[in-house]
Amino acid sequence: MPRKFKSGDWVKVRGKLTTPKMQVLKYVPKRDPLLGGIDYDNYLECVWYARGDRKVEIFHQNKLIKSMETGGLYSSFSRPRKRSVT
Secondary structure: OOOOOOOOOEEEOOOOOOOEEEEEEEEEOEEEEOOOEEEOOOEEEEEEEEOEEEEEEEEEEEEEEEOOOOOOOOOOOOOOOOOOOO
């Protein structure tokens, strides 16, 4: 099966609305439980950040879809400036 993603692509888990936006790190070798061989082209290591903690997990490429949203992993909130009335 051909590789669907490359390092740096933004992905989400297919079929779930509340999943975080993740970035693909690399393809990783994983043993296929049915055939017993090692699969180098189907499993991805992805990273995302939740509440300041770095999360890393391995997903099969068919469970992921490419995200249209791109950008940084951190969400930044800008606070409104206080205006003085002097």
